[in-house]
Amino acid sequence: MAEVKSRRGEYTEATRRALLDAAARLFTERGFARTSLDDVAADARVTKGAIYHHFSSKTGLFEVLFDEVEEQENDRARAAFAAASDPALGVLAALDQFLLACSEPEYGALVFREAPLALGWDAWRRCEEKYSYALLTDMLVALADAGRIPRHAGEALPSIAFGMLGAAGQLLIRTPPQDRERVRAECRLPFVALLAGLSSTTA
Amino acid sequence: MAEVKSRRGEYTEATRRALLDAAARLFTERGFARTSLDDVAADARVTKGAIYHHFSSKTGLFEVLFDEVEEQENDRARAAFAAASDPALGVLAALDQFLLACSEPEYGALVFREAPLALGWDAWRRCEEKYSYALLTDMLVALADAGRIPRHAGEALPSIAFGMLGAAGQLLIRTPPQDRERVRAECRLPFVALLAGLSSTTA
DNA sequence: TCAGTCACATACCCCGAGTATGTTCCCGAC
DNA sequence: GTCGGGAACATACTCGGGGTATGTGACTGA
Numbered sequence: 001m002a003e004v005k006s007r008r009g010e011y012t013e014a015t016r017r018a019l020l021d022a023a024a025r026l027f028t029e030r031g032f033a034r035t036s037l038d039d040v041a042a043d044a045r046v047t048k049g050a051i052y053h054h055f056s057s058k059t060g061l062f063e064v065l066f067d068e069v070e071e072q073e074n075d076r077a078r079a080a081f082a083a084a085s086d087p088a089l090g091v092l093a094a095l096d097q098f099l100l101a102c103s104e105p106e107y108g109a110l111v112f113r114e115a116p117l118a119l120g121w122d123a124w125r126r127c128e129e130k131y132s133y134a135l136l137t138d139m140l141v142a143l144a145d146a147g148r149i150p151r152h153a154g155e156a157l158p159s160i161a162f163g164m165l166g167a168a169g170q171l172l173i174r175t176p177p178q179d180r181e182r183v184r185a186e187c188r189l190p191f192v193a194l195l196a197g198l199s200s201t202t203a
Numbered sequence: 204m205a206e207v208k209s210r211r212g213e214y215t216e217a218t219r220r221a222l223l224d225a226a227a228r229l230f231t232e233r234g235f236a237r238t239s240l241d242d243v244a245a246d247a248r249v250t251k252g253a254i255y256h257h258f259s260s261k262t263g264l265f266e267v268l269f270d271e272v273e274e275q276e277n278d279r280a281r282a283a284f285a286a287a288s289d290p291a292l293g294v295l296a297a298l299d300q301f302l303l304a305c306s307e308p309e310y311g312a313l314v315f316r317e318a319p320l321a322l323g324w325d326a327w328r329r330c331e332e333k334y335s336y337a338l339l340t341d342m343l344v345a346l347a348d349a350g351r352i353p354r355h356a357g358e359a360l361p362s363i364a365f366g367m368l369g370a371a372g373q374l375l376i377r378t379p380p381q382d383r384e385r386v387r388a389e390c391r392l393p394f395v396a397l398l399a400g401l402s403s404t405t406a
Numbered sequence: 407t408c409a410g411t412c413a414c415a416t417a418c419c420c421c422g423a424g425t426a427t428g429t430t431c432c433c434g435a436c
Numbered sequence: 437g438t439c440g441g442g443a444a445c446a447t448a449c450t451c452g453g454g455g456t457a458t459g460t461g462a463c464t465g466a
Contacts, residue, residue: 012413031323036453048454049415058454117320120234121373156389159374160367167366170324171359186359190397197400198393215444239422251423252446261423 016054018044023065028109032062032118062118066127070111073101074131081135087142088195094139095191098132099184102169103177112169133162149198164190219257221247226268231312235265235321265321269330273314276304277334284338290345291398297342298394301335302387305372306380315372336365352401367393 022043026035037058041048055061080097084090102108111132116124125133137158144151168187175183225246229238240261244251258264283300287293305311314335319327328336340361347354371390378386 015413033323037455038453047415050413052455053412053414113324117323120236120320121316122377152389152392154386154389156371156374156386157393160370160390160393163366163370163373164363167363167369168359170366171362174325183357183359186355186357187363189355190360190363190401193400193404194393194397195400196403197396197398200399200403201396218445240424241422250446253444255424256443256445 015044015046015050019046019051019054019061020065020068023061024069024106024110027062027065027114027118028106032114037061059118059123062114063127066110066115066119069107070128070131073098073107073111074135076101077132078135081139087139087146088148091139091143091195092188092192094135095188096184098165099168099172099187102172103180103184108169108173112166113173128162132165133158136162136165143195149195150201161194164194215257218247218249218253222249222254222257222264223268223271226264227272227309227313230265230268230317230321231309235317240264262321262326265317266330269313269318269322272310273331273334276301276310276314277338279304280335281338284342290342290349291351294342294346294398295391295395297338298391299387301368302371302375302390305375306383306387311372311376315369316376331365335368336361339365339368346398352398353404364397367397 019040023035023040026039026043030039037048037051040061041051044050051061055064077094077097081087081090081094084093102112111128115127119127140149140152140158140161143149171187172180172183222243226238226243229242229246233242240251240254243264244254247253254264258267280297280300284290284293284297287296305315318330322330343352343355343361343364346352374390375383375386
């Protein structure tokens with residue numbers, strides 16, 4: 001009976017996945033605002049009732065999607081940071097991983113293009129505090145611990161650095177695929193320069 | 204008769220101004236999405252018909268408001284930049300002017316918080332290309348001409364620098380007024396560091 | 407076998423942007 | 437002086453989409 005029960009569970013999980021996949025596709029292609037819940041339901045071969053059975057609202061659906069995508073990517077970036085011998089190198093490794101993720105179709109579009117529009121700035125930042133923003137602040141602390149940058153109080157530096165990441169991600173999103181490698185290289189420059197400039201004021 | 208005609212013109216201009224003022228107030232306080240056109244019309248003591256007589260749509264109303272606010276502020280920032288003897292000092296002067304403007308109630312909220320949500324990223328960037336973004340690229344060119352930073356091709360640096368401005372502005376918006384002076388000082392640091400880092404790689 | 411609940415489908419409500427159509431006032435022409 | 441017409445709105449309506457309330461069949465557990 002556990003089998004039958006799990007069978008049923010599998011079926012409902014399948015529609016949930018189909019809804020999430022359809023939402024991911026349509027939100028990245030048409031954008032969050034221009035895709036109705038009926039569109040998502042139709043793409044997943046169900047109706048709007050299924051959506052509201054599995055998710056709380058349109059933004060609720062988006063948040064689940066956001067968490068999925070962002071958690072996966074954040075793990076990779078954090079691993080890249082941790083794998084490096086030096087925190088400064090780790091930051092660049094995590095940055096490269098981030099820029100690479102933004103070159104893929106869904107991640108950047110959902111997390112840095114649609115999320116602010118869908119959730120609003122405050123909710124977006126609250127959601128990001130578990131992921132990119134947390135990783136960023138951790139990296140800044142590690143850099144300060146290693147004496148590579150001065151220790152900063154306040155939220156200005158992490159906020160502005162986060163804004164840099166968002167701008168880089170959005171730039172990559174609207175860059176045609178064949179130019180993305182070059183743009184990724186160009187994007188590294190301001191971050192390297194900022195690091196250099198911060199470390200030079202350590203003394 | 205020119206007098207009477209202008210009298211009529213004054214009246215219609217008055218309602219147009221009342222609509223723009225009401226929209227500015229409500230959009231900054233409640234946000235663009237959470238204020239209906241009926242709210243704006245009621246606040247201006249007219250009806251929705253007046254709005255669609257003077258403006259093309261809700262986003263059209265917002266764009267006119269955006270242009271008004273942004274043109275005024277952009278002139279000040281550009282003047283601050285031009286007044287300085289050195290382009291590097293000019294950049295900091297323009298930055299200070301910008302941070303000050305974001306500390307006032309309407310400018311930052313409309314231009315950097317509501318505009319992306321109201322217009323979408325693409326339309327927002329198109330609107331900004333006449334103002335902050337243009338000033339920013341002009342300043343980067345001036346810095347390169349003066350040999351203070353290397354000459355960069357590509358759009359990565361201006362895009363990311365623009366992202367920094369947006370993040371700083373948004374941070375100031377959500378900072379309580381009594382803390383804003385301190386936060387402004389904190390915000391200058393990453394820009395100074397970026398400039399220093401860029402100039403150190405000039406050689 | 408039957409009550410109950412899960413996993414949806416169907417039908418409906420409501421708000422708000424946009425539109426279509428009045429209505430009033432002024433103005434210039436005859 | 438009046439009369440056609442257009443400017444400056446007001447009023448009444450449509451329509452799309454998020455959200456809700458209710459129906460329904462299938463499965464499950466007692």
